[in-house]
Amino acid sequence: MSRPPGGAARTRRTAPLVPLHYLALGGRGPEDVVADPEGRVLTGLEDGRVVRLWHLTDPARARTEVVAETGGRPLGLELLPDGQLLVCDAELGLLRIDPADGVVRVLADLVAGEPLRFCSNAVALPDGSVYFTVSSRRHPLGRWIGDIVEHTGTGRLLRLAPGSDTPEVLLEGLQFANGLVPGADGSFLVVAETGSCRLTRYWLTGPRAGRREPFADLPGMPDNLWRARAAGTARADGPIWVALAGPRVPPLELLHRTPPAVRGAAARAAVHAPFRPTGHAGVLAVDDGGEVVHHLARRRSGFRMVTSVCETGGHLVLGSLWERGVAVCEAPATK
Template sequence: MDRPTALTPLRYVDVGGRGPEDVVADAHGRVLTGVEDGRILRVDGLAEPKAEARVETLAETGGRPLGLELLPENVLLVCDAERGLLRVDLTDGTVRVLADSVAGERLRFCSNVVALSDGSVCFTVSSRRHPLEHWIGDLVEHTATGRLLRLAPGNDTPEVLLEGLQFANGLTASADGSFLVVAETSAYRLTRYWLTGPRAGRSEPFVENLPGMPDNIWRGTPDGPIRVALAGPRVPPLDLLHRATPAVRCAAARVAVHAPFRPTGTIGVLAVDDTGRVLQHLTRRHSRFRMVTSVCETGGRLILGSLWERGLAVCEAPVPK
């Protein structure tokens, strides 16, 4: 991995709600996000340096929206940590539940979603043990209960493609649609799951030993780079704890979920290609905008989302090499 490049902030935009966890850009350069109180927001004017950003509410999920996937005809897929996989009509705000259980088990922590060309939808579940409000417990306990699921067209019950993932998070497809890339946050890696070809149904490491914890993934165009938000740097004591016995990790997790938490000031964004080569590593230490959980690009700017903050950060977007 080449030497990191500075991640340069340009402005901060308050969106009027806490925790804009994922960000996606539409064809008009507007950014959609979901906040803690359940609202789906659209923010316009972020790439205009002197313009006042305009924030409008498009829908309310009635839960806690996380990962988003924008579809044609003004439709948004939403991974809701409380309600499951949702379909939101952005023209009238109608919300429909596509899936809220798998094999009789309630979906309690849906994380990110991607739509495939065959009409199916794949999405991740970060943890089967810890809910969103106790996310740090899963990172500490290292439960390996994350899943990759697929919902076929016309079905309301997903199938499990892959399980045993360490806090499954961001998700995107390769340019040719032959595989998926899944972020495993607490394993500091990206994993490839093959959809087609002789290795279909198998998984393998795609990029390992990342410099931080990968969160949501953004790909603006099929031939564009895969951008990965790094929610925080590697934590050596946490790496050491992950090698402890399950009983020790479980006890540590019980403490962690009740302990005060404040994210570090180190944030980052990676750009990766379909071969797993890291094209760019943007980072900033002592950042006032903390816990970057998502990134998208619009108007030549990078837009950063955060589970922690009450707004979005607009940054320079150096071209990946």
């Protein structure tokens, strides 16, 4: 059952997030994780490598191989039906990688003459259009906490038409635009706004096409979004998985109501202060009406700052901007 636009998502009872094992990757920051049809997982690391993980659900057989090196900082990944890989690189823009030979091609690196920086997450739709987010136009990835504190609202949703190298700006004013997934019927997109602890719906078709509306208010800060695809297609399948990079912070929400000068001063202090994520780890799954169908959490987690989650082989795989590997956890029973 869908809920009226603007209402908070009704959260189901929280279940434990049960860790099974951890796989070190020899590099830091597997920020986004995506599963391919063969059950392998791809992720990008701080040093620019994009790696493929084999047999993650069997620790004795698990192994890692390098697919490509972007020369920048890969964040969000999107697998295409033809096996190609879209990569949002925080330094280089929107890229396309052929995993067969590791060739990296730049699809877009400018927006209205401005360098495309802090590109965060992308999805490709059946018509060949690519939609992607920019988290901040004010703070780079290395100063991401400054944008969360300052609450700049400079995040964007963009579209790259088939055959074009010039992105079109669809939405501005997003609070740290992050994860992105399509609705199951392709009529809308869901965008994570990390800085506002919410998901926003952007309509692609129908009488509300081109408009945004609240989709779900969340108990934490959403980062990357993921949902399964029907085999060999770009059609969405299954619930929308949401990684919660951290819990809500009431003092931060109060700060967001203060004048810009106050928030700016707080942001300048935050980017120079030592950062250590909380021990809270959490993930959600929501349906196409914004209702929570799973909420898994662990209060004293050794795996911190969960920035992505995907499902493969009956397990959940967690990525993190902070950690040096990925965590494999129990998946909830299908509802």
